[in-house]
Amino acid sequence: MINEFLQYLQYEKNYSSHTVLSYHNDLMQFCDFMQQKPEEFRVDAVESTHLQQWVLLLMSEGLKAASVSRKISTLKSFWRFLLRRSYVASNPVSGVLLPKSAKALPSFFKDNEMALALDETFLTEDFESVRNHLIVFMLYATGMRRSELLMLTDADFDLDAGSVKVLGKRNKQRIIPIGAELSCKIKHYIDIRNKEVEGVPECFFVRSNAKKLYPEMVYKIVQQFMLPFGSLPKKSPHVLRHTFATGILNQGADINAVKELLGHSSLAATQVYTHSTFDELYNIYKQAHPRAK
Numbered sequence: 001m002i003n004e005f006l007q008y009l010q011y012e013k014n015y016s017s018h019t020v021l022s023y024h025n026d027l028m029q030f031c032d033f034m035q036q037k038p039e040e041f042r043v044d045a046v047e048s049t050h051l052q053q054w055v056l057l058l059m060s061e062g063l064k065a066a067s068v069s070r071k072i073s074t075l076k077s078f079w080r081f082l083l084r085r086s087y088v089a090s091n092p093v094s095g096v097l098l099p100k101s102a103k104a105l106p107s108f109f110k111d112n113e114m115a116l117a118l119d120e121t122f123l124t125e126d127f128e129s130v131r132n133h134l135i136v137f138m139l140y141a142t143g144m145r146r147s148e149l150l151m152l153t154d155a156d157f158d159l160d161a162g163s164v165k166v167l168g169k170r171n172k173q174r175i176i177p178i179g180a181e182l183s184c185k186i187k188h189y190i191d192i193r194n195k196e197v198e199g200v201p202e203c204f205f206v207r208s209n210a211k212k213l214y215p216e217m218v219y220k221i222v223q224q225f226m227l228p229f230g231s232l233p234k235k236s237p238h239v240l241r242h243t244f245a246t247g248i249l250n251q252g253a254d255i256n257a258v259k260e261l262l263g264h265s266s267l268a269a270t271q272v273y274t275h276s277t278f279d280e281l282y283n284i285y286k287q288a289h290p291r292a293k
Contacts, residue, residue, distance in 0.1 A: 002027050002038050005081050026074035030054060043079075043088055051075065051096045065099040072096055106242035106272060109230050114140060114243065117229040127196040127208060132221045134189045135205060139222070139237050142166075142176045143244035143262050146218050146237040152204040154190070159183045168263035176261060245273045 006024055009015045015023075031038045033054050034046065051072070058068045075093045082088045109117075118140070123133055139149060148166045156165040162183060163175050178186075193201065199210040206212055218237055226235040245258055259270040 001043060001082065001087060002031075002041060002078075005078055008081060022070075023074050023077070026071045027078065029071070030075060033057065043082055046092050048092045048095045051093055055096065055099065059099055069098050072098055106246065107232050107234060107239050108243040108246045109226070109232065109239065111247070113226075113229045113231065117226055125192070127192050130189050130192050131205060132225055134185050135218065135221055136225050136240065137182060137185055139240040140244055141182050142178065143241050144176065145241060145263075146215060148263075149205065149237070150203070150213055150215065150218065153202070154204055156204070157186060159186060166263070169265075172263065174260065174263050242273070245270070249273050 002024075005027075006020055009023060010017070010020050028038060031041055034041070034050065036042060036045075055068055055072065058071065059065075072093065076091075079088065079091045079093050083091060118133070118137055120133070123129060135149065138144070139146070142164065144166050145168070148168055151167055152164070157178075158164070159178075162179070163177050166174055166176055168174060193206065197206060197208060197210050201210050203212040207217075222237050222240065223235045230239075232239060241262070245262060248261075249255065249258055255267065255270055255274065258273070259267055262270060264270050
């Protein structure tokens with residue numbers, strides 16, 4: 001049955017030889033666990049408890065949750081094949097509880113890294129330098145997405161009210177407040193842009209030829225700008241968004257307010273930042289509490 005299943009994957013499903021080999025290895029490993037020879041494998045003898053015990057064994061051997069889930073996925077595919085061919089009447093894999101994969105916490109720049117990066121001591125007054133500095137500052141100060149930044153126009157800013165209108169996912173608009181420092185930088189950029197760039201710019205952020213920026217360009221601007229300062233291996237516009245969210249939550253901002261500022265459709269997407277906040281609080285606790293160590 002196992003060979004028939006593997007042939008089905010290769011010739012009917014057109015799976016790559018590498019994928020078929022992975023299925024083969026997973027099934028051979030499960031046969032070893034069941035102490036049965038592959039060519040004599042009794043599928044009717046397999047119960048859910050056997051599969052759950054196999055999961056526990058794999059986890060105890062140090063296998064990551066994602067790898068365990070992949071092996072169980074192999075068995076699920078195998079039993080679906082057996083059911084379609086009427087080789088079995090039930091699927092013991094359906095009730096198996098899988099280990100949860102650990103979600104990677106958002107990466108963010110430290111406060112001192114951002115302070116150094118945005119220090120204007122060595123900032124030159126040419127158009128591109130002022131523009132790039134403002135791009136990094138705006139992403140960090142507002143938490144907007146790269147795509148949202150690229151769609152900004154001059155009309156989206158209300159500097160008297162201290163706000164910017166952003167068009168987010170699913171064409172949902174939101175208003176983000178901007179502080180006095182950011183407002184000054186915006187006015188300064190507009191002055192330089194209007195002097196240096198010919199023509200009427202379609203977007204707020206443009207190149208020297210008045211054409212709009214493109215996503216890869218913004219990524220490279222942030223990456224190059226943060227290269228001397230950030231300790232993170234990845235330095236992207238989205239990391240600045242993470243830095244914004246983590247920073248204001250660490251300062252006591254209400255999570256529902258942060259959800260609105262980020263333009264999240266559900267609170268679950270925002271709650272991932274509370275883990276970073278807890279880590280920060282835990283470090284403070286360890287340093288400050290006399291019995292923490």
